[in-house]
Amino acid sequence: xxxxxTFVKMVHTLVPWFDGTVAIILIIFIKAMALLIxxxxxxAYFTYAERKVIGYMQLRIGPNRVGPKGxxxxxxxxxxxxxxxxxxxxxxxxxxxxxxPVLAIAPAIAVWAVIPFDEGIxxxxxxxxxxxxxxIGSIGVYGIILAGWASNSKYPLLGALRSAALLxxxxxxxxxxxxxxxxxxxxxxxxxxxxxxxxxxxxxYFIPLFPIMIIFFISSLVETNRAPFxxxxxxxxxxxxxxxxxxxxxxxxxxxxxxxxxxxxxxxSVIMFFGGWHSPFExxxxxxxxxxxxxxxxxxLVKTTFFMFLxxxxxxxxxxxxxxxxxxLSWKIFLPITIIxxxxxxxxxxxxLSPWF
Amino acid sequence: xxxxxxxxIKSFTLNELRIGLKIxxxxxxxxxxxxxxxxxxxxISSRFRGLHALxxxxxxxxxxxxxxxxxxxxxxxxxxxxxxxxxxxxxxTTQYDIDLFKCIFCGFCEESCPVDAIVETQIFDYVFxxxxxxxxxxxxxxxxxxxxEKVINQTKLEDAKYK
Numbered sequence: 001x002x003x004x005x006t007f008v009k010m011v012h013t014l015v016p017w018f019d020g021t022v023a024i025i026l027i028i029f030i031k032a033m034a035l036l037i038x039x040x041x042x043x044a045y046f047t048y049a050e051r052k053v054i055g056y057m058q059l060r061i062g063p064n065r066v067g068p069k070g071x072x073x074x075x076x077x078x079x080x081x082x083x084x085x086x087x088x089x090x091x092x093x094x095x096x097x098x099x100x101p102v103l104a105i106a107p108a109i110a111v112w113a114v115i116p117f118d119e120g121i122x123x124x125x126x127x128x129x130x131x132x133x134x135x136i137g138s139i140g141v142y143g144i145i146l147a148g149w150a151s152n153s154k155y156p157l158l159g160a161l162r163s164a165a166l167l168x169x170x171x172x173x174x175x176x177x178x179x180x181x182x183x184x185x186x187x188x189x190x191x192x193x194x195x196x197x198x199x200x201x202x203x204x205y206f207i208p209l210f211p212i213m214i215i216f217f218i219s220s221l222v223e224t225n226r227a228p229f230x231x232x233x234x235x236x237x238x239x240x241x242x243x244x245x246x247x248x249x250x251x252x253x254x255x256x257x258x259x260x261x262x263x264x265x266x267x268x269s270v271i272m273f274f275g276g277w278h279s280p281f282e283x284x285x286x287x288x289x290x291x292x293x294x295x296x297x298x299x300x301l302v303k304t305t306f307f308m309f310l311x312x313x314x315x316x317x318x319x320x321x322x323x324x325x326x327x328x329l330s331w332k333i334f335l336p337i338t339i340i341x342x343x344x345x346x347x348x349x350x351x352x353l354s355p356w357f
Numbered sequence: 358x359x360x361x362x363x364x365x366i367k368s369f370t371l372n373e374l375r376i377g378l379k380i381x382x383x384x385x386x387x388x389x390x391x392x393x394x395x396x397x398x399x400x401i402s403s404r405f406r407g408l409h410a411l412x413x414x415x416x417x418x419x420x421x422x423x424x425x426x427x428x429x430x431x432x433x434x435x436x437x438x439x440x441x442x443x444x445x446x447x448x449x450t451t452q453y454d455i456d457l458f459k460c461i462f463c464g465f466c467e468e469s470c471p472v473d474a475i476v477e478t479q480i481f482d483y484v485f486x487x488x489x490x491x492x493x494x495x496x497x498x499x500x501x502x503x504x505x506e507k508v509i510n511q512t513k514l515e516d517a518k519y520k
Binding site: 059 | 384385387389393
């Protein structure tokens with residue numbers, strides 16, 4: 001990665017004695033922080049945006065007391081959660097109880113390592129980055145199962161069972177949906193997938209894969225336990241699901257994991273179907289030169305923000321699905337459609353349908 | 358058959374979901390009517406029955422003559438009155454307690470009062486810091502009255518023509 005190589009060279013020339021393992025570890029640390037700190041900030045303000053957007057959709061104003069227009073609300077929330085007591089249920093397995101939030105947030109953050117933000121801006125360039133995303137992403141379910149099991153309480157266990165079954169069945173749908181993208185792009189490297197969508201809005205994969213895009217979006221709602229598929233916490237039946245026994249910082253970590261997963265799914269939809277860092281004005285004669293000064297990362301963020309807004313919009317609109325209906329949706333509707341579409345894409349590839357193949 | 362196909366098309370184009378999304382996004386941009394309570398307040402009727410107050414005449418003499426009509430009419434037995442002859446020979450209360458935990462804010466005390474001494478003000482956002490605080494003693498009632506005399510006078514005037 002060129003930006004980092006130049007940075008490393010600069011460090012070498014400035015401080016010649018500073019070299020070897022220490023330098024490598026420090027650089028890795030800086031890279032991780034450069035990703036983590038903005039991510040955590042975005043997560044914090046995403047919760048604020050969620051409360052605001054849902055409030056506005058319900059004809060309320062939302063938080064507006066802490067700081068100007070409520071801008072300091074997420075910081076107040078974070079302080080509150082940090083200073084709160086962590087309560088351990090009697091006879092709960094404390095080690096597993098504390099391991100569960102770690103298992104939830106570690107994969108949620110680890111996945112970000114392969115996400116390309118711009119041409120050449122990423123933590124690492126894996127050739128199997130899409131597989132990596134799917135593999136690491138599916139570890140997140142262990143966090144929820146462990147949380148449910150270690151709490152030694154009935155509602156968390158029920159919530160964990162429900163969400164585990166859901167996550168497993170929707171991972172299949174997401175896997176099949178992404179197979180179509182891989183078929184068109186001819187690679188499982190996220191960088192290559194984005195590069196394959198270069199050349200204007202008509203090259204983006206949401207056009208040939210429109211039904212798949214919708215299925216992917218709905219499945220990502222399930223994967224991140226969002227309304228209307230948030231059966232893991234369904235307040236009316238199982239109180240707070242796996243979160244019932246968690247308080248203070250342990251709860252906050254689950255919260256962080258859920259929201260960073262949500263942002264990740266939004267970024268993934270943009271990378272897979274909406275051309276990643278590419279500008280929507282590419283190949284449009286006049287507009288392209290007008291907007292050429294905007295860096296690719298901004299376009300990625302703008303598109304991601306739209307998807308994040310979509311999550312909130314959907315949550316504010318729809319009532320919660322019944323559990324068996326979600327299962328039916330997965331196995332009887334989404335899975336057949338995606339498999340059929342795989343054959344459609346195969347046909348399109350054989351026919352050399354322009355401009356995507 | 359056509360009905361079935363119609364239904365199928367509708368469900369696969371997410372027709373009803375799109376209708377729902379359209380409604381919420383319309384509300385998103387609509388003007389909000391929230392009243393920011395401590396700073397802004399909603400209008401209150403002049404007949405609003407809130408915290409009680411004992412009034413005084415403009416010359417400073419307290420109105421209450423300890424006739425105990427309010428104590429008799431109170432359906433919740435919230436009022437306790439003790440009376441004595443004052444040095445100048447008039448009958449006055451020595452104790453006038455209203456237990457706000459018992460009070461149901463029916464306004465009968467105000468209606469029964471022959472000298473308009475006990476009234477219910479428009480104050481509704483009051484707090485107690487102890488359980489004892491729920492009992493409004495004569496001194497506290499008189500203080501509420503003297504602090505809000507202007508507002509009380511005005512609201513009673515507004516309502517007078519309907520009585």
